[in-house]
Amino acid sequence: MTKLVAMTGIEKRFPGVHALKNVQFDLHSGEVHALMGENGAGKSTLMKILSGVYTRDGGTVVIDGFDTAPDSPRAAQEMGIGIIHQELSLMNDLTAAQNVFIGREPRRRFGRLDEPALNRQTAEIFASMKLDMDPRAQVGDQTIARQQLIEIAKALSYKPRVLIMDEPTAALNDVEIAELFEVIRRLKADGVGIIYISHKMDEIKRIADRVTVMRDGAWIDTLDAAQTPLAKIIELMVGREVKDEPPVIPDTSGAQTALEVRGLRRGREIHDVSFSVKKGEILGFAGLMGAGRTEIARIIFGADPRDGGDILVHGQPCNIRSPYDAVGAGIGYLSEDRKHFGLALDMTVRANIAMAAMGKFTSKTGVLDEAAMKQTADGFIAQLGIRTPSDMQDVGLLSGGNQQKVVIAKWLLRDCDILIFDEPTRGIDVGAKSEIYRLLEDLAAQGRAIIVISSELPEVMRLSHRIAVMCEGRLTGILPGGADTTQEQIMELATRREAAPVGE
């Protein structure tokens, strides 16, 4: 096989940080090469050098046998290096085709746009991906998964020979992931080299040929994906052994019910959902993307209105109509989208922790007690091990795991005894994940009722005392937690569609 890319001895320094230390990486034509490492290991920096966003401080980049590193994203594109970013960068109000060819629109004379050619060329790319989509479809109307595929089509329109994919499956469900992998296999067959970055370990086994592990800005090892056990890869990533034990399920038969939901309904999203959670229990919610798990959480929390159904907190009916009511009833919600719904990113750690419990630090005249706030914030920083230079650091500058801990601190301070965690470890690396898991278990052990929504089955199975499974807005079953429940049982419930759709 020919080497498409060969990077050796790559060095990169930022003020105060030695981001890459003598890193090596190579890519063959027609292979999927996974790049693994915790957040901050240097994966993104390395890929930004390859795609021309950063210039290297040392080392050589050989592309196609030529010793030339791209010096701009544009140069990288011309060399045939395409990148699909983790965060979607599409214009929602334009059509799929307009997005794919943005900046390179086919034109007629006098600068008039050739819309038919645009749509035809886009349709060709979609066809090559075996993607069934109208090029004239509005991007904003598509699901995240289909937007991701449009993003891939955009990258393919440059006819790349190297394609960098940064966490392409972060927002996809299992069916969509399978479709994406089909596209990847076809690209492989065409001789495209793919660099694949993901935190989902099981995907590595499914799609990757080789794996390179990085840690703390250094190259650790490059291994054959098929022959290396996942535990070994994780060990290399975190630099120590990580054990994944099944949950110890406490006996909560005598415990009081903390939250009960009866016949919850909302439009087409949620049909007649009833369940309960006891004090000290962790109830996991599994299901495919769009099954209605987040919607349930938002309804219980009063973020979205409900059409019908009752919510009982500690046995008392509770008319929750806004998050303000929910917090008053002792319910906290940790959104799947921390950056948009959980944190004020350009405010400090201290201000964010105090956000839900400002009343505790306010005198009768409305004056804030900063000293008390600092003391509390410092307390949580120590208790939860939040890695931050100080409580006055802007939250936006912390890593994903530490941001999540700030959100948790916010709700602990509010003293909520019912906590709903929506995708608690999204975008968080392996090492920090187990810390978050332990934290959730501690919270349950203290007698709090915990609901965990997760799209990662291993996570649901690792944490839950009971597992509620949803499909298309209905609760299709509740399984016991522990080693006896299999992934297959959960998937069976998660795909159990109703025989006849309910009339609207």
Place this chain on the structure above:
Amino acid sequence: MTTLTTDPTQTFASKLLGAFMHQRLLAFASLIVLLIVFSLASPNFMQTSNMIAILQATSVNGVLAIAATLVIITGGIDLSVGTMMTFCAVMAGVVLTKAGLPMPLGIVAAIGAGAFCGLCSGTFVAKLKIPPFIATLGMMLILKGLSLVISGTRPIYFNDTPGFDQISRGSLIGEVLPFLPIPNGVLILFLVAGAASYVLSRTVLGRYCFALGSNEEAVRLSGVNTDRWKIAIYALSGAIVGIGGLLIASRLNSAQPALGLGYELEAIAAVVIGGTSLSGGRGTIIGTLIGALIMAVLTNGLRVLQVAQEWQTVVTGAIIILAVYADMMRRNKSN
């Protein structure tokens, strides 16, 4: 980053210094440069009487700009501060001249009218979900019309209320320090600025101003009653506009119902020159104060240099664009 959430253990002096060094240095430096340029250009500029005239000219716009700053930090905008100021002045006139009630009631009427108008704007924005630009645009026209209707389109004079003109034109400082006859209007501006600054940096209301501008949805999902706080912020802003109404009424010794339109843009310009972000989440009162001073110094200086009034407006516009551009450059560099 640029919020004034400072550590209480810091001394006041170091905090003030920090505020200048950190955020307002640029605007402050421009102010100094302007002062130097104008003093070199004309010997009439750096006179105590002229300096006091500049401060006096700043007082109304400064107070309105402080009111606008609060709303802008939440990510909103208030286009109604100009006509609201006039409305408050007219309300003072109704109470004092038409009803013949004592002065304190007139003051309460003006501030109360402002707070009520702010309450209405805030309710439109928070409860009816009308974008702030539209809600306050509507308010601006409503208040302009109401001022004319209530006053019968004629100015209301305060000749029957002795001492009313002293609210702005008298000088408590001058009585103590005769060589420094700073008018009360200026004193009030600085008192309002101090109070607003305190509210922003030390109270819950201020914290929620920044939080709403930074990420409103996250604040709502923290279980905060965001609607109520937003309404409170608009109401406070309106009350400050009421003080502005008193200042202008006192200075003119009359409520001029046709006045007001255009003042809102001057106020917003001062806020923007002072480095407050129109997208919300960041801003300071001291910046706004400097912004208002820059505008007054410009107007005054150009007049002293006998530049035609038309050109003064052109220069002011150019300065606004320049100021915001410079601020963005600085911000990009620091990121």
